Amino acid sequence: MTTSCSCKTWLKYAALALAALAIIGGMIGYDRGFRQYPQPDWVTASPEMRFKYGSIGAENDAGVPYWIFYVLPRIFPEKLTQDGLVVPGGYASLGVSWEQGQELPIGFTKKTIGFARVANNCAVCHTTSYREKIDSNPVFVVGGSAHTTNVEGFFRYLIDCAKDPRFNADILMAEINRVTHLDWIDQLLYRFLIIPITKKRLLEREAQFAWIYRKDFPEWGRGRDDAMNLTKYFMIKAPMDDTFGPTDMPSVWNLKKYVWEKGHRMNYAGDSNDAYSVIMDSALGVLGAPPANKADFLEQVKWLKDYLSALPPPKYPFPINAARAATGMTVFDANCATCHASEKTGTPLPLADVGTDRGRLDSWNKGAAIKANQVVKDMGLERKGLVEEDLIGYVAPFLDGIWLKAPYLHNGSVPTLRDLLEPAAKRPKLFWRGYDVYDQTKVGFVSDSPEAKRVGTRLDTASKGGSNKGHEFGTSLSASEKDALVEYLKTL
Known part of the structure; x- marks a missing residue:
């Protein structure tokens, strides 16, 4: 009898000790693993x-x-x-x-x-670094293209x-x-x-x-990614194909300029309806999984949308020749405003009209958009989403802060604005991306100096997805008109 009671008492205390250990272990596990x-x-x-x-x-x-x-x-x-x-x-x-x-x-x-x-x-992906000269400290501009980041x-x-x-x-x-x-x-x-x-x-x-x-x-090189293939392979788990559509990291300041009711579309090919959708989809890409806390995630998306909508484009920080810029404004109105300061701005233009590399277009389609929208919907998230139609070309971009968006064209295949005003055959065929010393004359970043070659990544415009053809608008202007136009673009 006494032995039986002692055994039960021992088992009781042992069970209590094990329970206590389990509770302590659970508390430690929660604190060190999940809190x-x-x-x-x-x-x-x-x-x-x-x-x-x-x-x-x-x-x-x-x-x-x-x-x-x-x-x-x-x-x-x-x-x-x-x-x-x-x-x-x-x-x-x-x-x-x-x-x-x-x-x-x-x-x-x-x-x-x-x-x-x-x-x-x-x-x-959306912070730009630039330096005035080689021995200057870098200036960081939030909302810009991360053109240096690999x-x-x-x-x-x-x-x-x-x-x-x-x-x-x-x-x-x-x-x-x-x-x-x-x-x-x-x-x-x-x-x-x-x-x-x-x-x-x-x-x-x-x-x-x-x-x-x-x-x-x-x-991809510095400052680029293959955005829609990232979406295709991660969000909808599509099988790998042979498409390749590298694009520059875009600037995301002043997002309030995009007005859905005016037909404006987001991303280079106009594949997303509005800024809220782009921010949500990009954030989901960074998360790599459905959000752990949906309410917190939606608050973050709203905050980002509000912040970036009100974020002003950066002012050109170097001297501007006012007289030359005034002349350039006239050149702009006569040659560029039709696409970049009109009802066309922010809307997709047919590829045949622009003539740039089609790799980005080929990497996405209507079927992929439908599947991606369903994936997000299944997460219980609501947004206008990706445009469920086949893409026709590239969006005519707004030019606010254009001075800091180099390299140019959607795939970053032209190093400076001055180079963009030359016929494609005369544009640099080989240059180095991702160096942050600024070229105030040609408006872009230094791309062929010994230091740029040491620091940057090599872009061969003959490579897949890297063509610098197309957008031959303004290429027939005189040299002085081109210089004046570039001076004016610094003011935007």
Whole structure:
């Protein structure tokens, strides 16, 4: 009797102890694996800082654990390549906009969800960097094209690191322990959960990104992506085809100029109805999954739409010859206003009228739009969405802030405005993208100096999707008229 009672008492206490351990373990697991903490106050101190560093929720599914992100360039420096060559400098070698004193580049967010994670927001593709001269500090303009950033290089780098046998707990933990001190709980989590899961998820991306490893496709280069193929392969899980439509990262300031009721369409080929839809779809692309918190996601999309709608285009920061610009305004009104300051502006023009590279058009169609809209609808998200019709050509762009949108044409195949005013046969056939010293004479970025060749990515206009043909408007003007026109365009 006494023995039986003692045994029951022991079992009772053992059960209580196990329950307590389970509760404590669950609390630790939740705290170190799932509890979300707000970003520091400085991130939301101003709308510009929020745009540059604020989380849009991508850390949940697309985030990389902070300490893994931190040590990858220390372990795998040889995988940071550009044009087939190893480029020193860690993540900075990818041309990201990086402000002095900041822990991470613009467009890279840090948020703790159990453990610190790094992800991206819209600023990674929509922040422009320029310098007046080679020894100047860079100026960063939010809402502009990230013309220096090698997005494809970043995608490849994470996958290539995960494919390497050295991406394992022993090697990563040894490097992490050299730069920080994790407590025993995080040591165990990193070693047995975080590192293996991160490797698995990065390797899963390889199939989705298969087309960026194709030898018959050129590299996107700095400042470009293959936007609609990204949508096709990630959102609707379409099988890989042979289309390739690289485009420049677009500027996203002053979005209020797009008025849906006037027939304005968004994106280079007019494949999206309105700014809200574009922002939502782009944000979903960054998240890489349905939003973890739909209400929070929709609030982020609304905030971005309101912020970017009111964001003014940047003023030209260098001297302007007022008399020459006045002459150029007359030239503009006579030769350019029909498309760029009329009811045609912001609407698609037939490809036959413009004559530029058709690769971007071929990478998207009505069927893909219908499927993508259904995917978003199934997430319980509402927007006007992608235009469910086949595309006819490219949108006649608004020219606000045109001075900072180089390189030009939808695929970034012409380095400066002055080059764009030459017949296609006389435009540069080979130049280097992604250098940020500004060319005040030709209006664009320096693209053929020794430093530009060292820093930038090579664009051969004979490559797939890279043709500089078309848009021969204004090419018959005299040299003085062209110079005056370019001077006027600085004022827009």
